[in-house]
Amino acid sequence: MSPTIPFLLAFGLGLIGWLAARSRAWVLRKEVGGKQALHSLPGYHGWYVALWAAVPAIMFALAWNALSPALIYDKVLASPGAASLPAFGIERDSILAEARNIAEGHALAAFNPAANALVQPFRDALNHYGTIGVIVTLLLGFAAGAYAFTRLRAQFPARTRVERSIMLILLLASLVATLTTFGILASLIFETARFFNFVNPADFLFGTHWGPDPMAEPGPNLGDRYGALPLFWGTIYIGAIIAMIVAIPLGLMSAIYLTQYATPTVRRWMKPLLEILAGVPTVVYGYFAALTVAPAIRDFGHSIGIASASSESALAAGIVMGIMIIPFVSSMADDSISAVPQAMRDGSLAMGATTSETIRRVLIPAALPGIVAGIMLAVSRAIGETMIVVMAAGATARLTANPFESMTTVTFQIVAMLTGEGSFDHPATLSAFALGMVLFLVTLMLNFIALRVVKRFREAYE
Amino acid sequence: MNNPPSRTAERTAKRIKQRYRQERLFKAVGMGAVLFSALVLAFLLWTMTSNGIGGFQRAEMRFPVDLAGSVLNIEASQLSGPGAMQALEAAGLPDVVELAATKAAGAQAASELEDGAWRELGAKLIADPTLLQRTLDVSLPVTDDLAGALRGDSHRELAPLAAQLEKNGSLVTAWDLGFLTRSDATGPQAVGIWGALKGSILTMLVTLGLAFPIGVLSAVYLEEYAPKNRWTEFIEVSINNLAAVPSIIFGLLGLAVFLWIFPNFRSAPLIGGMTLALMTMPVIVISGRNAIKAVPPSIRDAALAIGASRVQTVFHHVLPLALPGILTGTIIGMARALGETAPLLMIGMRAFVATPADGFTSPSSVLPVQIFLWSDEIDRGFVERTSAAIIILLLFLLVMNGLAIYLRNKFEKTW
Numbered sequence: 006m007s008p009t010i011p012f013l014l015a016f017g018l019g020l021i022g023w024l025a026a027r028s029r030a031w032v033l034r035k036e037v038g039g040k041q042a043l044h045s046l047p048g049y050h051g052w053y054v055a056l057w058a059a060v061p062a063i064m065f066a067l068a069w070n071a072l073s074p075a076l077i078y079d080k081v082l083a084s085p086g087a088a089s090l091p092a093f094g095i096e097r098d099s100i101l102a103e104a105r106n107i108a109e110g111h112a113l114a115a116f117n118p119a120a121n122a123l124v125q126p127f128r129d130a131l132n133h134y135g136t137i138g139v140i141v142t143l144l145l146g147f148a149a150g151a152y153a154f155t156r157l158r159a160q161f162p163a164r165t166r167v168e169r170s171i172m173l174i175l176l177l178a179s180l181v182a183t184l185t186t187f188g189i190l191a192s193l194i195f196e197t198a199r200f201f202n203f204v205n206p207a208d209f210l211f212g213t214h215w216g217p218d219p220m221a222e223p224g225p226n227l228g229d230r231y232g233a234l235p236l237f238w239g240t241i242y243i244g245a246i247i248a249m250i251v252a253i254p255l256g257l258m259s260a261i262y263l264t265q266y267a268t269p270t271v272r273r274w275m276k277p278l279l280e281i282l283a284g285v286p287t288v289v290y291g292y293f294a295a296l297t298v299a300p301a302i303r304d305f306g307h308s309i310g311i312a313s314a315s316s317e318s319a320l321a322a323g324i325v326m327g328i329m330i331i332p333f334v335s336s337m338a339d340d341s342i343s344a345v346p347q348a349m350r351d352g353s354l355a356m357g358a359t360t361s362e363t364i365r366r367v368l369i370p371a372a373l374p375g376i377v378a379g380i381m382l383a384v385s386r387a388i389g390e391t392m393i394v395v396m397a398a399g400a401t402a403r404l405t406a407n408p409f410e411s412m413t414t415v416t417f418q419i420v421a422m423l424t425g426e427g428s429f430d431h432p433a434t435l436s437a438f439a440l441g442m443v444l445f446l447v448t449l450m451l452n453f454i455a456l457r458v459v460k461r462f463r464e465a466y467e
Numbered sequence: 468m469n470n471p472p473s474r475t476a477e478r479t480a481k482r483i484k485q486r487y488r489q490e491r492l493f494k495a496v497g498m499g500a501v502l503f504s505a506l507v508l509a510f511l512l513w514t515m516t517s518n519g520i521g522g523f524q525r526a527e528m529r530f531p532v533d534l535a536g537s538v539l540n541i542e543a544s545q546l547s548g549p550g551a552m553q554a555l556e557a558a559g560l561p562d563v564v565e566l567a568a569t570k571a572a573g574a575q576a577a578s579e580l581e582d583g584a585w586r587e588l589g590a591k592l593i594a595d596p597t598l599l600q601r602t603l604d605v606s607l608p609v610t611d612d613l614a615g616a617l618r619g620d621s622h623r624e625l626a627p628l629a630a631q632l633e634k635n636g637s638l639v640t641a642w643d644l645g646f647l648t649r650s651d652a653t654g655p656q657a658v659g660i661w662g663a664l665k666g667s668i669l670t671m672l673v674t675l676g677l678a679f680p681i682g683v684l685s686a687v688y689l690e691e692y693a694p695k696n697r698w699t700e701f702i703e704v705s706i707n708n709l710a711a712v713p714s715i716i717f718g719l720l721g722l723a724v725f726l727w728i729f730p731n732f733r734s735a736p737l738i739g740g741m742t743l744a745l746m747t748m749p750v751i752v753i754s755g756r757n758a759i760k761a762v763p764p765s766i767r768d769a770a771l772a773i774g775a776s777r778v779q780t781v782f783h784h785v786l787p788l789a790l791p792g793i794l795t796g797t798i799i800g801m802a803r804a805l806g807e808t809a810p811l812l813m814i815g816m817r818a819f820v821a822t823p824a825d826g827f828t829s830p831s832s833v834l835p836v837q838i839f840l841w842s843d844e845i846d847r848g849f850v851e852r853t854s855a856a857i858i859i860l861l862l863f864l865l866v867m868n869g870l871a872i873y874l875r876n877k878f879e880k881t882w
Binding site for chain 2: 071074102164168171172174175176178179180181182183185186188189192193195196254255256257258259261262263265266267275277278279281282284285286287288289291292295296328331332359360361364365382385386388389390391392395396416419420423424437438441444445448449452456
């Protein structure tokens, strides 16, 4: 039985409730007589009953969908066919999954003959609990809808009630963002705490050797394997140094040219073009970096006599990341330059300064806080960027200043640790959450400071 | 020490000249910066297009198959229903195809025919059983090795064969429409994009279905009803922060929370869509709030003055007027989600999935992850296929952004 049936039933009940209550309201209106007879329009009576009929039923169906798999497994495991199952481990899980797939009709036959014995118990359990779910959903929806229906009177304030529940729904929707923030914090803190059971936080933050082995048995003295300093250095070197050396001049000069020099036509065409650069998916940049930029840089490195130039280099990842960030820096600089009062610019020009002198000596100093804040936001975006470094920066953690060598970053290691085959309880897997925690806190801090700076700067000219 | 006036004038003129030169230089540097960005974009697109053209093609062998005169022992009636392909296999279609290829191009060429190549002929026969009575000219895919030899970048030992077959016209590079309808496979000749595309579409549907209502409703709440207090401020701060959180963190959340609640739905579009919805929602909230803010207060005043309730005012008047702006923001947020890779890697959407997902809960791949997985392959054929997939992804993004710009221009009102 499909798990969507209870939901469809709940919606059907809601629809029936809506129609019934609306016609009931029309009848009431006729009985009492006159347009002013009802407190609320008939449609609101309809919605009132529909909400009562559908919402509890849907909530039950959701809860049942979450609960019933466990009940089904319990029932199947209690059946005689399950006695021969291996006690635990992957084989047991795969037999159960196979039997379930056949019972649900997703598969025709099992690879493992042990699964066949369990198909019938599964089918029975699915039917059993499916039927219970449908019946309870129907009963609940019907009872709640009937209760609401009996409350309908000519003077019943249906609109007030419906609007109150709409407000509740709005409030709940706005809470999702807060819940997400809490969810992120909670999951990061929880897993990081588990990681720190294995590894001392000081070793993690200040250690200089990174070489987790997801397959090794976690023993004592893990500290010297989980020193994340090379990762932090790689992240800063690629995201905050190389990328910014590319992005800041180009982004700033683009913004200056587009706001101060370009004709409206040029501006109209070039601004969207820069925005396209921001809209290209990062995986495309990553591929571009790995396919075109990295080999070119390696060859360049060899040609100027750097033998260690590798085909995955910090420089390739950093340059492409910088290009990706250009539109971001440019639009932030654009905003803050435009926010400088026109009078300051006019004053400078009236004194005989050329446009470039005005820009360099008046506009940029005045817009500097906004530009700095924009750069901080750009850095926070660059260090959180994943795909470019995964595809072009390499996996070796090393503390070096040579941009032609491969270098790894926090985001790369998060991906590497979590896409391997390691178990979820292993410190190597957990270290990804600790790295995520550091990344989250750093980006949060950068954003917080940047927004503060922007706010203060805006106030200064308003 | 006074200089004669002519000297001062000369110096001033020199300085002005120098200042004007600096001015021109500065302007040129600015123009250069803009041009550089434009050139990089052009170069990126050119690289992808020039590589990607080949990705829409494949190497095929052309030869006639005499079905009427063959040993194929099958009735037209067996060619319907789900077992038709097995029936054809049992009746010996693979051998018939190999024999025909041997006859036309030699044994070595026939052995370089892709393993499942006969299935393409089989599909044709199932679609039209009358073909069984005829001699057919077929174009079937060859192995990756021969394709590499034809391109001239690998398997040099097959190069003479490829050259000879190409010369007599039985080995050609042809447009491969099947690329759009097949799914992932192990060799570049056999891969297709449909499985990943379908996964992306399903994922985007989940994302849209969750992020749009929640985003719009919270925008309405925050902009129209929320009391100005600490709690509201806290909600606002958390939304603004979420918009700046790196996408990979959302992947960690999806891994730790969603996969913990639904352990059976690893790499399913449902989980991917939920994770991306959390990422997209702040974008929709922020653009939705701006759109709602842009609706002038006179609209609200007029509705309230003739007796509408606050809920009616917003849902009957303000929201419809703000909708184009909200939709523009939504499409831009969805376009970002469509190109997102890292959070989906976190929740396990990197498995090899050779069949398109048949629902929201079955394992699937998505377009950007497929690009990432193919980019790891060494075969030159995969470089072309990857670029072709990138072209398709970029086309989708172009259409979505074009739609957003169109909506903005067509419906945006300045009050």
